[in-house]
Amino acid sequence: MAVLPILTTGTPVLHQRAARVDRVTNDIRALVADMTDTMHEAPGVGLAAPQVGVGLQIFVWRYESDEALHQGHVLNPRLILRGPWKGRFRGEPEEEGCLSIPGFRYPLARAHRARLVGTDLEGHPLDIAARGWLARIFQHEYDHLQGILYRDRLARKWRKEAEIDIAHSDFINTRDSWTPGEDGQESDFVTEFDGAEVDNAEVDNAEVDGAEVDGAEVDGAEVDGAELDELIDDGDNHVRENADPTVDDNSAGSGGPSGTPRDTQV
Numbered sequence: 417m418a419v420l421p422i423l424t425t426g427t428p429v430l431h432q433r434a435a436r437v438d439r440v441t442n443d444i445r446a447l448v449a450d451m452t453d454t455m456h457e458a459p460g461v462g463l464a465a466p467q468v469g470v471g472l473q474i475f476v477w478r479y480e481s482d483e484a485l486h487q488g489h490v491l492n493p494r495l496i497l498r499g500p501w502k503g504r505f506r507g508e509p510e511e512e513g514c515l516s517i518p519g520f521r522y523p524l525a526r527a528h529r530a531r532l533v534g535t536d537l538e539g540h541p542l543d544i545a546a547r548g549w550l551a552r553i554f555q556h557e558y559d560h561l562q563g564i565l566y567r568d569r570l571a572r573k574w575r576k577e578a579e580i581d582i583a584h585s586d587f588i589n590t591r592d593s594w595t596p597g598e599d600g601q602e603s604d605f606v607t608e609f610d611g612a613e614v615d616n617a618e619v620d621n622a623e624v625d626g627a628e629v630d631g632a633e634v635d636g637a638e639v640d641g642a643e644l645d646e647l648i649d650d651g652d653n654h655v656r657e658n659a660d661p662t663v664d665d666n667s668a669g670s671g672g673p674s675g676t677p678r679d680t681q682v
């Protein structure tokens with residue numbers, strides 16, 4: 417077991433697009449194992465390779481909903497998103513956090529459904545239809561592989577607040593990384609968290625590089641939303657067994673404003 421240092425925002429590798437994994441080596445296998453250990457120790461529900469200083473398209477997740485435990489890893493993922501939004505990310509904002517911005521939470525609207533496609537360490541294809549918080553985790557981690565942090569997607573009001581908070585964070589400004597266990601847990605960094613106010617109104621998220629923030633542009637052309645709908649709703653067993661229809665934006669508890677902040681960090 418090895419717990420790796422987690423880089424904090426401002427470190428270049430976090431803000432660059434990650435490279436594809438061409439070949440699975442023992443180093444890659446060890447990296448996935450160490451990333452998983454690091455995520456557990458943080459604790460967090462997801463972790464992407466750039467967060468531990470490796471610019472490769474890999475992320476891991478572990479999220480327990482009321483009904484099921486979802487965990488795994490993916491290499492070279494694609495993500496196909498599905499509403500509700502109108503041509504852009506819109507919907508109910510939920511408080512999100514990031515292990516690379518320790519101690520902070522801000523409301524962010526995400527697509528309610530996401531289909532994750534990629535491969536695992538054995539080269540087996542992966543195809544997971546997710547909803548609610550699992551879909552949010554996939555979007556957050558996929559963004560990491562594009563060099564996008566959730567702070568980049570915040571609606572103007574929250575982004576402004578985040579920039580001020582981060583600029584005044586002694587920890588983030590004096591440390592390039594923190595090591596779970598050695599430096600405590602991510603929740604230890606939360607000093608003033610009192611549950612940020614979350615409007616029920618729809619929130620327009622900030623634009624990130626124009627087209628990239630548009631959900632339809634996130635590999636949407638390869639498999640359109642209609643197909644995802646069918647895969648989820650028509651009883652297709654292969655996809656359905658991976659879906660968690662019980663998870664929705666309101667019932668995923670641990671991520672909501674009244675939830676435990678430590679459970680929401682990715």
Ligand SMILES: [Zn+2]
Binds near residue numbers: 514515516556560682
């Ligand atoms: Zn993150």
